[in-house]
Amino acid sequence: MDNRREVREFLTSRRAKVTPEQAGIPGGANRRVPGLRRTEVAILAGVSVEYYAKLERGQIAGASASVLEAIARALRLDDTERAHLFDLARAADGIPASGRPRRRATRQSASRPSLHWALEAITDGIAFVRNPRQDLLAANALGRRFYAPVIGDGGRTPNLARFQFLDPSSRDFYPDWDLFAEMCVAIMRAEAGRDPHDRALQDLVGELSTRSKTFRTLWAAHDVRTHGTGTKRFNHPEVGEILLAYEELAITAEPGLVLIIYTAEPGSPSAERLRLLASLAAEQPAHAVDEAAGTHPGSR
Numbered sequence: 001m002d003n004r005r006e007v008r009e010f011l012t013s014r015r016a017k018v019t020p021e022q023a024g025i026p027g028g029a030n031r032r033v034p035g036l037r038r039t040e041v042a043i044l045a046g047v048s049v050e051y052y053a054k055l056e057r058g059q060i061a062g063a064s065a066s067v068l069e070a071i072a073r074a075l076r077l078d079d080t081e082r083a084h085l086f087d088l089a090r091a092a093d094g095i096p097a098s099g100r101p102r103r104r105a106t107r108q109s110a111s112r113p114s115l116h117w118a119l120e121a122i123t124d125g126i127a128f129v130r131n132p133r134q135d136l137l138a139a140n141a142l143g144r145r146f147y148a149p150v151i152g153d154g155g156r157t158p159n160l161a162r163f164q165f166l167d168p169s170s171r172d173f174y175p176d177w178d179l180f181a182e183m184c185v186a187i188m189r190a191e192a193g194r195d196p197h198d199r200a201l202q203d204l205v206g207e208l209s210t211r212s213k214t215f216r217t218l219w220a221a222h223d224v225r226t227h228g229t230g231t232k233r234f235n236h237p238e239v240g241e242i243l244l245a246y247e248e249l250a251i252t253a254e255p256g257l258v259l260i261i262y263t264a265e266p267g268s269p270s271a272e273r274l275r276l277l278a279s280l281a282a283e284q285p286a287h288a289v290d291e292a293a294g295t296h297p298g299s300r
Contacts, residue, residue: 003058003092004057004060007058008057015036018075020040023074045071080225087193110257115251119143124263124278125263126143126244126263127259128259128260130160132194132256133161133188133198134160135157136151145278145280160184161188164181173234176232182218185215188204189224227260229247232262243268244270
């Protein structure tokens with residue numbers, strides 16, 4: 001990805017989102033830009049107008065942490081946006097994300113037996129492992145049943161982003177489809193900034209940009225976010241509408257992979273539907289997701 005272009009479009013898009021009123025600046029009647037002017041951002045950040053203009057042209061290499069912090073404050077960036085700005089600056093400086101060696105070009109593995117044992121030990125919630133490219137690499141029994149619309153008949157590795165934007169059934173599975181689409185792209189945007197050398201992620205972005213106008217529009221917005229925690233609403237073909245809380249946990253043995261767990265509020269209608277789905281999952285063959293992804297422990 002073109003780092004200078006990424007920096008330029010990110011800073012420009014963030015500047016457009018901050019109103020003069022939010023920044024404590026008199027708006028005036030003759031403003032030609034939707035947000036702050038470059039001059040105003042420079043003043044708020046305590047840097048020269050010429051220097052900020054240079055940064056917004058994408059020439060961010062060599063910018064100090066104090067300058068980046070000042071710009072983040074001036075643009076009122078949230079924690080994820082601030083981290084994204086620093087990731088873009090590290091990439092411009094040729095520094096691997098978070099000081100780590102760049103991830104290997106080979107796909108990450110979720111094939112360790114102990115990881116599968118841990119997944120299967122989670123019986124009251126949906127548990128699955130995904131990588132930065134939104135590939136669904138492994139899941140527990142309940143997760144396999146829950147994500148049956150995504151997994152399909154096997155073959156190609158199930159991918160949450162492809163399902164979101166290229167499979168019409170996703171609009172039934174996700175009642176809040178527009179919100180899910182925004183989240184999906186914003187998470188991928190943050191991952192792309194964190195590891196701009198991930199060729200597989202670049203290829204996925206190219207594929208989705210070519211095949212989905214909605215994806216193209218959302219990608220161009222340069223919004224970023226982390227998954228973390230929250231609630232999501234689904235419409236499962238077997239049990240109907242279900243509201244689930246989620247937690248995302250990093251898998252330290254495999255940098256970049258995350259474990260996500262969905263649970264329902266105890267005693268709620270969603271908890272009852274989740275239990276029904278778990279009883280149906282008991283009939284499903286083990287490791288269906290893993291075989292589709294080629295990561296079954298016995299495949300090595």
